[in-house]
Amino acid sequence: MELPIKEIHLPLDLNEIKQLKARDFVYLTGTIYTARDAAHQRLVEMIQNKEELPISLENMYIYYAGPTPSKDNIHAGSIGPTTAYRMDAYMKEMANMHIGGTIGKGKRADIVRNIAQKNHILYFVAIGGLGAKYSLCVKSMKCVAFPDLGPEAIYQLEVERFPVIVGYDIYGNSCFPDDEKL
Amino acid sequence: MRIIPSSLIYEKVKEATKKANFVIEEDISKCLKKGCLNETNPLSKKVLEEMVDNIQIANDKHIPICQDTGIVVIFMEIGEDVFIEGSMINDINKAVKEAYLEEYLRCSVLNHPIERKNTFTNTPCIIHEKHVPGDKLKITICPKGAGSENMSQLKMLPPSAKEKGIIDFVLDVVKNAGGKACPPMIVGVGIGGNFEQSAIYSKEALLRPINDESDDIYANKLEKILLEKINQLNVGPMGFGGQMSAMAVKVKCGPCHIASLPVAVNIQCHVARHEEVIL
Numbered sequence: 001m002e003l004p005i006k007e008i009h010l011p012l013d014l015n016e017i018k019q020l021k022a023r024d025f026v027y028l029t030g031t032i033y034t035a036r037d038a039a040h041q042r043l044v045e046m047i048q049n050k051e052e053l054p055i056s057l058e059n060m061y062i063y064y065a066g067p068t069p070s071k072d073n074i075h076a077g078s079i080g081p082t083t084a085y086r087m088d089a090y091m092k093e094m095a096n097m098h099i100g101g102t103i104g105k106g107k108r109a110d111i112v113r114n115i116a117q118k119n120h121i122l123y124f125v126a127i128g129g130l131g132a133k134y135s136l137c138v139k140s141m142k143c144v145a146f147p148d149l150g151p152e153a154i155y156q157l158e159v160e161r162f163p164v165i166v167g168y169d170i171y172g173n174s175c176f177p178d179d180e181k182l
Numbered sequence: 183m184r185i186i187p188s189s190l191i192y193e194k195v196k197e198a199t200k201k202a203n204f205v206i207e208e209d210i211s212k213c214l215k216k217g218c219l220n221e222t223n224p225l226s227k228k229v230l231e232e233m234v235d236n237i238q239i240a241n242d243k244h245i246p247i248c249q250d251t252g253i254v255v256i257f258m259e260i261g262e263d264v265f266i267e268g269s270m271i272n273d274i275n276k277a278v279k280e281a282y283l284e285e286y287l288r289c290s291v292l293n294h295p296i297e298r299k300n301t302f303t304n305t306p307c308i309i310h311e312k313h314v315p316g317d318k319l320k321i322t323i324c325p326k327g328a329g330s331e332n333m334s335q336l337k338m339l340p341p342s343a344k345e346k347g348i349i350d351f352v353l354d355v356v357k358n359a360g361g362k363a364c365p366p367m368i369v370g371v372g373i374g375g376n377f378e379q380s381a382i383y384s385k386e387a388l389l390r391p392i393n394d395e396s397d398d399i400y401a402n403k404l405e406k407i408l409l410e411k412i413n414q415l416n417v418g419p420m421g422f423g424g425q426m427s428a429m430a431v432k433v434k435c436g437p438c439h440i441a442s443l444p445v446a447v448n449i450q451c452h453v454a455r456h457e458e459v460i461l
Binding site for chain 1: 224225227228229232233235236237239240243245246247248249250251286287288289290298300302329332360361362363364416418420421422423451452453
């Protein structure tokens with residue numbers, strides 16, 4: 001059995017999303033944004049208070065990650081994924097803002113699988129502990145919101161051939177063997 | 183009485199803290215490579231290859247192996263004939279702070295669990311001190327990430343649960359951790375003591391080299407049974423299924439109350455970082 005490997009450019013259109021199946025190994029090229037616990041909490045509070053957001057979330061691919069500091073403010077430090085389930089609580093609001101997709105590690109709540117199926121917002125799994133390797137895939141980075149949060153700020157990343165696995169696809173499949181099909 | 187100046191502890195802790203974030207025990211890479219050879223699931227095999235590659239890149243290019251450079255846990259075994267001159271706790275925290283700032287490591291420590299403000303120094307660290315016979319000082323520095331730490335659990339079993347109860351609980355914890363804890367993991371199990379002591383045992387168990395064997399016959403037997411059973415769970419690398427869910431199980435036992443069977447399971451991801459200093 002061969003491992004299906006695909007090259008994709010972000011953002012994806014619906015036709016491209018339809019081609020992706022859970023467990024496909026894909027190399028992402030394009031723009032992604034880091035946001036983890038504290039940034040999500042702030043964004044969702046701002047959404048609930050109807051405040052203007054520091055950045056548009058539309059079609060944004062969110063990478064659940066908190067990098068080590070950049071030495072030159074251009075290149076990334078170590079930058080692997082954090083565990084995604086902690087952001088499940090914010091997923092409904094984020095889907096309402098029409099984000100493009102999410103990238104993290106580990107299993108998530110059913111709501112995230114339902115959102116993948118109904119709203120075509122895919123969940124990609126990045127390989128945990130691969131901080132050094134992912135660092136080399138980031139061509140440039142800049143802080144675009146919440147700089148006071150340090151590692152939890154929102155950073156815009158230009159990535160090239162960033163290795164991930166399709167976690168939840170639009171057909172109700174999961175990359176995790178003990179998840180039943182939706 | 184042997185006098186060890188706290189300034190020497192500061193120097194050694196700083197050096198070891200830096201090193202711990204870039205280089206891990208060689209046997210971990212060897213074990214992951216062996217897992218690659220045996221793995222038939224193509225996705226899991228690829229993931230193991232990437233993990234081996236990452237450890238090499240970190241080493242060659244001096245990039246932290248994992249971005250979660252952790253909260254620093256320090257175990258100290260202080261010889262009863264040692265006198266430490268100076269303010270040791272302050273010096274250790276100073277060493278950790280400087281190591282994190284100078285090496286561009288991530289500061290992940292917050293001032294308070296509810297207020298949640300980053301201290302931006304990655305301190306205070308967590309220090310466990312133990313007095314032992316002799317005139318040596320042993321310091322083990324472990325940066326511990328939260329992905330695996332969050333998946334750890336403790337249970338006060340009744341003595342009637344016996345070995346079976348321990349095994350069931352450990353398997354349950356590992357299954358629940360799944361891909362979230364960055365497997366293939368190392369599973370630290372602390373059995374006995376009391377509530378807090380079992381947790382400390384489980385973390386101390388993780389300080390052992392991955393290929394060593396426990397000299398406690400009960401712990402040794404349990405390690406073998408548990409490793410085999412864990413690797414039948416089909417968690418696999420990052421939860422994608424496969425034969426290698428854990429690289430090792432480390433069990434540490436200690437005396438306990440007649441009514442208790444405390445069991446703590448501390449999960450360690452494949453980036454198992456610890457550096458030892460002996461003075």
